[in-house]
Amino acid sequence: MAERLEVRKTYKLYMGGQFVRSESGRSYAAEGFNVxxxxxxxxxxxxxxxxxxxxxxxxxxxMNRGQILYRIAEMLEGRRAQFLSLLGGxxxxxxxxxxxxxxxxxxxxxxxxxAQLAGTVNPVAGPYFNFTIPEPTGxxxxxxxxxxxxxxxxxxxxxxxxxxxxxxxxxxEPLPLAALTLAEVLATGDLPPGVVNLLSGRRAELLPWLASxxxxxxxxxxxCTDPELAAVEEAAAGNxxxxxxxxxxxxSPQAVTALMxxxxxxxxxxV
Amino acid sequence: MATxxxxxxxxxxxxxxxxxxxxxxxxxxxxxxKRSIKRSSKLWALDxxxxxxxxxxxxxxxxxxxxxxxxxxxxxxxxxxxxxPSVAAVCLYPSLVAEATRHLRGSGVRVASVATAFPSxxxxxxxxxxxxxxxxxxxxxxxxxxxxxxxxxxxxYQKVYDEIGAxxxxxxxxxxxxxxxxxxxxxxDNVRRASIxxxxxxxxxxxxxTGKVQPAATLPVSxxxxxxxxxxxxxxxxxxxxxxxxxxxTSKVAIAYLVMLWETLGAEWMTxxxxxxxxxxxxxxxxxxxxxxxxxxxxxxxxxTKD
Numbered sequence: 001m002a003e004r005l006e007v008r009k010t011y012k013l014y015m016g017g018q019f020v021r022s023e024s025g026r027s028y029a030a031e032g033f034n035v036x037x038x039x040x041x042x043x044x045x046x047x048x049x050x051x052x053x054x055x056x057x058x059x060x061x062x063m064n065r066g067q068i069l070y071r072i073a074e075m076l077e078g079r080r081a082q083f084l085s086l087l088g089g090x091x092x093x094x095x096x097x098x099x100x101x102x103x104x105x106x107x108x109x110x111x112x113x114x115a116q117l118a119g120t121v122n123p124v125a126g127p128y129f130n131f132t133i134p135e136p137t138g139x140x141x142x143x144x145x146x147x148x149x150x151x152x153x154x155x156x157x158x159x160x161x162x163x164x165x166x167x168x169x170x171x172x173e174p175l176p177l178a179a180l181t182l183a184e185v186l187a188t189g190d191l192p193p194g195v196v197n198l199l200s201g202r203r204a205e206l207l208p209w210l211a212s213x214x215x216x217x218x219x220x221x222x223x224c225t226d227p228e229l230a231a232v233e234e235a236a237a238g239n240x241x242x243x244x245x246x247x248x249x250x251x252s253p254q255a256v257t258a259l260m261x262x263x264x265x266x267x268x269x270x271v
Numbered sequence: 272m273a274t275x276x277x278x279x280x281x282x283x284x285x286x287x288x289x290x291x292x293x294x295x296x297x298x299x300x301x302x303x304x305k306r307s308i309k310r311s312s313k314l315w316a317l318d319x320x321x322x323x324x325x326x327x328x329x330x331x332x333x334x335x336x337x338x339x340x341x342x343x344x345x346x347x348x349x350x351x352x353x354x355x356p357s358v359a360a361v362c363l364y365p366s367l368v369a370e371a372t373r374h375l376r377g378s379g380v381r382v383a384s385v386a387t388a389f390p391s392x393x394x395x396x397x398x399x400x401x402x403x404x405x406x407x408x409x410x411x412x413x414x415x416x417x418x419x420x421x422x423x424x425x426x427x428y429q430k431v432y433d434e435i436g437a438x439x440x441x442x443x444x445x446x447x448x449x450x451x452x453x454x455x456x457x458x459x460d461n462v463r464r465a466s467i468x469x470x471x472x473x474x475x476x477x478x479x480x481t482g483k484v485q486p487a488a489t490l491p492v493s494x495x496x497x498x499x500x501x502x503x504x505x506x507x508x509x510x511x512x513x514x515x516x517x518x519x520x521t522s523k524v525a526i527a528y529l530v531m532l533w534e535t536l537g538a539e540w541m542t543x544x545x546x547x548x549x550x551x552x553x554x555x556x557x558x559x560x561x562x563x564x565x566x567x568x569x570x571x572x573x574x575x576t577k578d
Contacts, residue, residue, distance in 0.1 A: 046570050051572075215571035238568060 011035045011176070013200065014044060014183030016049030017193020024202070028146060029178050030200070038201035040209040043168065046197035047215050050139045050166035054193030056162040058136045060110035061250070069111065069161060072189035073104035086148060086177050088223035100154040106251040107162040114163065118257045122264070129267040134260040136164035137242060138217035141210040143203065145223035147177035150182065156220050157196065159255035168197045168210065203228075211235035218242035218259050221250065277456045288467050291459035291495050300490035303534060304527040313526070314564055317557050320525045321348060321542065324358040324557075325383055325514065325549045328578075329390075338363060342374035344576060349558055358554070359543040360413060365406040372410030383413035383448070387438055389453070390481035392417035396434060404441045414442040417450045417481060418465065424456070429467055435472035448476035448514055448547075453492045454484040455547040462492055466499035468493065476512035480551065487517025488549075490527060510539065510552070516549025522560040525553055528577055551578065 013036050024039035029240075057065075064247035076083070080097055085091035105204050115133055122130040135190040140160050145152035160167050171179030183198045199206065207228065210221060212235040219231045220243050229245065238242050306426050308316055326345045327336060341361055349355040360381040361371055366385045375382060382407035388394035403414050416438050422430040449469040453462050469477050477496055480487040493515050498512050515528055515534070525548055532540055540546050555578070559570040 047569065207567065212568035212572060213571075215566060233566070238566075239571070239574075 005156075010181045012183075013038055014180070014196070014198040015042065015194075016053075016197065017187065019183070019187075027088070028175050029043075029203070032179065035176050035180065035200045038199040038206060040206065042199060043206050043209050043228050044213075046168045046199060047139060047141075047213055049194035049221060050168050051199055051215055053192055054136075054166040055136055055216050057166055057192055057195045058166075061162070062115070062164075065162070066108045066111035067106035067163065068190050069104055069158065071102050072185060072191065074110060075185045076101050076104060076190045082181065083150060083178065084268065086181060088147075096148050096151045100151045100196075102148060102149070103154050103251055107158040107164070107256070110253065110256065111162050113184075114253060114256050114260075117253045118260070124164075124266070125160050127270045130264065131267075132264045134163070136257055137261050138165065139215060140165045140167050140259055141213070141216045141219040141241075142167055142169040143219075143221055143223045144169055144172050144179060146174055150178040152223065153179050153182065155251075155255075156247045159249070160220065160252075160259050161191075161195065163256045163260045165259055166195050168199070168216070169204055170203055170210070171198055171199070171200045173203050195245050200242055207232065208235060211241075212238055214239045216241060217226045218244065220244045220246075220259065222246045272504070281428055281432060284467065284471060285464060288460075293459055296459060296494050297491045298406050298530050300494045302533065303531045304490055304492075305531050306527075307532065308363050308526050309562065314561065316512060316526045316529050317522060317564075318356060319529060320522070320548060320551040320557055321358055321554065322356050323543045323546050324546045325360045325362040326358045327482070327516070327549050328549045329362070329364060329385060333367055333573040334365060335367065336430055338367045338370045339374055341578065342380070344382045344554070344578070346378045348554055351577070355558065359547055360446045362415060367404060367484065368406055368411045368466050373563070374432060380413040382410055382469055383412035384409075385415045385417075385450075385481075386442075387416040387434075389415070389417050389450075392452075393421060396437060400432065402438050402442045403438045405444045407445045411442075411445055411563040413446040413448060414438070415450055415478060417452060418469065420452055420455045420532065423461075423468075424464060428464075431465075432468055435469055435474060438576045439473040442543040444553070446475040446570060447473065447510075448478045449474040450478045450481055451496075452515075453479050453486055453488075454486045455495075457529045459492070459495045462495050463568070464497050467503060470500070470509070471513045472504045474511060476511055476514050476545075476547065478514040478516055480515075480517035482517035482549065482551075484517075488519060489517035490531060494531060494535065497531065500540075501536055511546060512547065513540065514530060514547040514549055515548075519548055519550045520552050520556065522557050523555075523559050525550075 022036040022038050023041045026037040027034040028037045084093050103233050119133045123169055124130040142156055186196050211232040217234055220233045221229055221243055222245055233243055284383035327343055345358045357380050360383045362383040365384045371382045384402040386406050397527045418431050452463045456462050468478050555575045562570045
């Protein structure tokens with residue numbers, strides 16, 4: 001019988017719901033594969049896609065967002081074996097994939113509870129009904145830690161989506177395959193195109209453009225080194241971006257509200 | 272004023288119009304649009320794009336308030352930054368010309384009015400002429416007329432020619448831009464024929480589209496029109512302006528038109544007297560690109576005035 005030819009995968013960027021090569025045509029070697037090396041134009045286009053996707057995604061009901069996050073968990077469960085081999089197999093890889101799936105499920109259940117947990121009715125000395133509710137910040141830039149490549153990204157991505165934000169994320173530079181494969185999970189998980197955009201490439205090249213981009217409203221920079229963080233904070237000051245510095249992220253309501261804005265309403269009563 | 276021609280003359284004029292090489296025109300347009308214009312050249316081009324812009328609003332929902340806001344933006348596109356020039360003109364419906372004239376007096380920004388039963392052109396000649404005359408009386412410096420595509424497509428070139436001549440006469444001393452509505456003409460040959468016809472009838476500018484029909488302005492159609500202008504100039508010595516309009520929303524596309532203009536017609540046309548860009552949402556993108564070049568960071572819609 002004839003020898004079967006292997007169909008090898010070309011890893012792609014995930015932008016605006018599409019799997020594309022870098023506009024620059026560049027790639028770099030990581031984990032034995034050539035992966036795309038995103039340019040600042042790819043970053044710009046991703047932010048544009050995220051901005052376009054944001055109104056629709058944030059306007060979905062919290063319950064619908066929860067359904068989609070749960071479906072992402074289902075899709076990830078179905079690809080458990082693929083992720084195990086990508087992450088090197090063995091018990092640590094198993095623990096990482098299981099924790100990533102559990103994270104999606106955990107935040108799927110939280111979407112319609114954030115407003116109750118974080119919202120307040122405030123006592124004020126005047127004829128007003130005064131209340132505070134959390135609202136999504138907008139387009140969130142995100143830096144995934146180098147390790148663990150899957151859980152590190154999911155732990156930051158899931159709370160951002162739970163709150164109704166659109167995301168442009170930079171995958172782990174030395175270990176980008178898990179993130180680029182996660183894009184396939186997101187695409188089949190019914191997430192609207194553009195809500196998550198995943199870029200692989202040189203962090204040093206992309207991060208300054210992400211940090212100074214006027215159309216990015218918040219930046220999860222907890223995975224940055226200290227010198228990087230200082231530069232990010234300076235660049236982010238241009239449009240007063242919310243910068244999140246949390247190093248370790250555990251599933252929690254605080255991880256969601258860290259990327260939300262609080263709106264307080266003074267509603268006149270009795271007049 | 273356009274000189275009257277006999278049917279025989281018009282026939283020989285139209286028969287003398289060469290056919291257009293469709294594949295060649297499209298390839299040439301595609302290759303010109305790939306040229307990379309960066310940094311100081313880009314800033315120069317963006318500055319020119321603003322100076323050549325006809326800031327347009329042609330909606331049924333236009334109000335005097337919206338016109339006032341548009342006029343302020345036309346005079347000073349970026350509040351607080353005097354280095355950004357004013358646009359060439361605002362372009363609106365005839366009933367709003369008086370309002371715009373009031374706001375733009377002394378600013379150097381001209382008022383352009385569409386006329387002649389815009390956008391279809393399907394009305395009576397005396398109504399069209401009266402509309403153009405009234406628009407000018409109300410203060411329009413420029414009139415954008417539409418040709419009667421129905422007449423053109425049925426081969427009644429004489430009617431189209433006479434109408435342009437009549438409107439030209441009615442709107443003196445205002446400049447006359449003739450809209451061909453290339454999206455309805457069907458072929459490049461027709462576009463070229465209509466361009467020559469309009470120029471022979473006395474157009475000061477020829478304009479691609481109303482913006483109400485898809486496709487609106489495209490690069491290949493613009494190339495065909497620019498080459499018609501060039502050939503007409505060689506034949507008669509008259510310089511006719513060009514205005515692409517409709518669907519030009521990004522700086523990148525605007526710069527592609529400027530590159531094509533430079534390559535086809537040259538420096539004499541790189542001025543608001545001979546080139547206009549008809550657009551409503553292009554200005555914000557140009558301002559954002561200028562900000563990006565100056566500040567070094569990508570810009571957001573949130574920091575620019577909404578129209």
